Amino acid sequence: MAHFNFSKDIKEIVKMDGPLQSGPLMRWQRKAPPETLLRVHASDGGVSSPFKSKSKTPGKSVPTTTPGKGKTPKTPGNIGADGFSNVPKSGKKAKTPSAKTPSRMQGDRFIPDRSSTDMEYGHYAVMKRQEEDAQSSAGPDGDNFEYKEQLKDAMDVRERKILNFKTKAPQPKMTDVNNLHVLYSCSKSANRHAAASRHIPREPERVLDAPELMDDYYLNLLDWSKSNMFAVALGGTVFLWNPDNGTITELMELATQDDYFSSLAWVQDGAVLAVGVSTGLVQLWDTEQKKLLRSMTGHAARVGCLSWNQHILSSGSRTGSIHQHDVRVANHQVATLQHHTQEVCGLRWSPDGRHLASGGNDNIVNVWGERNSAGDPLHTFTSHQAAVKAIAWCPWQPYLLATGGGTADRHIRLWNVQSGSNIANTDTESQVCSILWSKEHKELISGHGYSLNHLRIWKYPTMTRVVDLVGHTSRILGMAMSPDGTTVASAAADETIRLWKCFDVKEATKKAQGKEEKTLTSDLQKICLR
Structure with missing residues (x-):
């Protein structure tokens, strides 16, 4: 306890x-x-x-006895400061006054009581006083009046506009009405994007008739030279079209009706046209003089594709063999590449001349080295599930190769031939007949057959669709690009050739080309004056 x-x-x-x-x-x-x-x-x-x-105070005593019962103690009257009682003269008993507060006693200093020294109450009183002082210095709302005025001025947006259009948005043309593709804006940032996404006409610039154009997926029947001459094989006749003046010239015609031209390819520099015939012949023609320069034999079946690499002409035949011809020597066949088991329908040399890509009806893509006279290819790609006719090399990346598969595959595949790796695969939902890379823009265009029968421009490297060019009513058999890289010619089974101006040259490139032409002209004038 x-x-x-x-x-x-x-x-x-x-x-x-x-x-x-x-x-x-x-x-x-x-x-x-x-x-x-x-x-x-x-x-x-x-x-x-x-x-x-x-009491311990000397000289003073405090009574401690209690009055007896029945006796009422005398209650003194009011005692003044002099110690005498203030009794009323009427003789009546005065009322007992209430106890005076000790703090009001006279003759001694002030002694506070315990309640006035409460620490918690004192802290509360101090804080209350500070709060009242802050409120008195602030505005009528009880908060900092100056801060509120500044905040109100900053938040006042009645006279300020977040988006301010100085001019009205332009009205769209009827050919560009596409809410999912074309966006009009007057802001500076939007103008930068509008400049990046150029205008691509949806209609062909020109349409040419191509009667008796053979509807054969494995043939390559048109090509465009660097001297701006367009060649096309229509049955047993080869025609030349000059876009500058619009003249059409018949280059040659086969003697027998059963034979036909199966492939065309212009030499890089010059006016020589290589022609593949269904009999297995490869002919070289001088287009300026309309003269046959040379006939080269060696193939046992039709020659479906041709490709130049300076003085070396590569030809692929229906037997699956690829012949390398050196047109400078009498014994022109310098090498034979045997790796395809079916017809070779796609053949392209890389821009730097270091690699040759071939595609065949056996669904295989082979990449050959420059010095491959015989033996196995450098790379063999077997991802396609159909014949590979569409083959194109990227002009600004020599090791980038694009290939397209037929009806059973419908994919465009990008390859890095330096490492042999597959970069990207894109489902086009249609047969891929041909592919061309743009020289000015980082884009590529593909021609399709069943069932879309249109051209499609892709953005590299995302491979997102830019635009579809619709106009042909049958599958597209081949494509060729103009020497300036702005126009694409597409030939289809509907016996028409359509010209699409889909790759405009940028203004900076035009100015640079203009300066080069002026410089060349001035140099020629100086030479003539000498």
Whole structure:
């Protein structure tokens, strides 16, 4: 029980609200008049009052006895500052005055009571006073008036516009109404994007008739020279068309009706046209003089594709063999490449002349080295599920090759021939007949057969569709690009050739070409003056 008594004593010591049960009197109690002490003692009931103890102040004593029963103690009247009682003259008994507050006692300094020294109340009063001072310095809303005014001014957007169009948006043309493709905007950022996405006409620039154009997927019947001469084989006749003046010339015609021309290819520089015949012959023609220069034999079946690499002419035949012809020497056949088991229908040399790509009806793509006179190819790609006729090398990346598969495959696949890896595969949802890379833009165009029969421009390297060029009613058999790289000619089984101006040259390139032409003209004039 001792520890309970100890705990009770501790609680009594630290208790601040209740009266003290023992100990000496407070100073203000010792200074109070005797009648005040008697009233306090009477209110306590005479039980354990602290006033029972004698005062320790010398010269003064506090009465500790309680009046007997039946006797009413005399209540003094009001005592003034001089110590005499103020009794009314009427003789009536004066009313007992209430106990005066010790703090108002005269003749001694102020002694505060315990309630005025409460620390929690003092802290609350200080904080309350600070809050009242802050509110008095602020506006009528109780917050910082200056800050509110600044915030209101910053948030006031009634006279300010987030989007301000100085001019109205231009009206779209009827041929460009496509909410999913064309966006009109007057902002500066939008103008930069509009300049990046050029306008591509949806209609062909010109349509040419091509009667008796053979509807054969494996043949390559048109080509465009660097001197701007367009050649096309229609049955047993080869025609030349000059886009500059629009003249059409018949180059040659086969003697027998059963024979036909199966492939065409212009030499890189010059006016020599290589022609493949269904009999297996490869002929070289001088187009300016309309003269046969040479006939080269060696193939046992028709020659479906041709490709030049300077003085080397490569030809692929229906037997699956590829012959390398050196047109400078009498023994023209310098190499034979045997790796395809069926007809070779696609053949292209890379722009740098280091690789030859071949595609065949056996669904295989082979990549041969420059010095491959015989033996196995450098790479063999077997991802296609149909014949591979569409083959094209990227003009700005010599190691990038694009190939397209037939009806059962319908994919365009990109290859890195330096590492032999497949970069990308794109499902075109249609037979891929031919592919051409743009020389000016990072794009490529593909010609399709069943069942879409249109041309499609792709953005490299994302391979996202840019635009579809629709006009042919039958499958596209082949494509050729103009020497300036702006126009694509497509020949289809509907016996038409359509010219699409889909790769405009940028203004910077035009200015550079103009400067080069001016420089060349001035140099020629200087030479002539000498």
